[in-house]
Amino acid sequence: MELFSIRWADVESYCRSTEEMRFKFIAGEWQQVWKEFPNHSFFKVIDSPYIKWIKEQAGGFMDDDKLIHFMIVSADYVLDTVSKYELHQSVDGTDKV
Helix, strand or coil: CCCEEECCCCEEEEEEEEEECCCCHHHHHHHHHHHCCCCCEEEEECHHHHHHHHHHHCCCCCCCCCEEEEEEEEECCEEEEEECEEEEEEEECEEEE
């Protein structure tokens, strides 16, 4: 197992959910993703329902913003993070964009 850190320049929204709270996702869509990308747990989500929901809740204030949805799936949690910026990764102390 490789340890790494992730740094966002700015986070617009995040949600940490237990596996029970995301059961529908884990029992359905996640099974297909896992088949295509085994041993992966970090994803950039395309056509994100989470971003759609955020923009709906913002009432037009974020319509022109380009938001990026990142998802980390672990054995117990799903972490959804939305940012306007790409992230910086660090593996063994070396920053990568």
